[in-house]
Amino acid sequence: MARADPAGYAGAVLDVTAMIPPGKVLTYGDIAELLACGGPRQVGRALSLAARDVPWWRVLRAGGRPAQGLAREARSRYDDEGTALAVPADPVDEDDYRVVLAEARWWPSPAQQDALARLGASVSRPAP
């Protein structure tokens, strides 16, 4: 293997997602960058396999929009946490909204980055 254990990588992604503070969000690419392993699609897949006990709504795409189908459920969380939302003047649907990444994007502290980096390295190289 030496590439990445599915459960290990998923665990790392879930750990990052769980450490994101309320009102803040991260993109799939950012998590992949923090783990320094895999790509944005792998992060999304890991979250899809994750249980609902993790704040998956704090992880969204580069366009500032969560996964389709979960937008309605995620909107309640944003409203509850006070996340910066951008809603058009005439929304066609409840899912027609956007998160202001410029205001809601969160970046971990250097110590957090280091922890995440070695965590990603740990899962990327489970050691023989």
Add this chain to the structure above:
DNA sequence: AGGATGACATTAC
């Protein structure tokens, strides 16, 4: 072994 899929990113219009 090879091709298709997926909770995406980036670039171009």
Add this chain to the structure above:
DNA sequence: GGTAATGCCATCC
């Protein structure tokens, strides 16, 4: 400013 098309990486059939 947002939408459309193309590419990337890893896993599953």
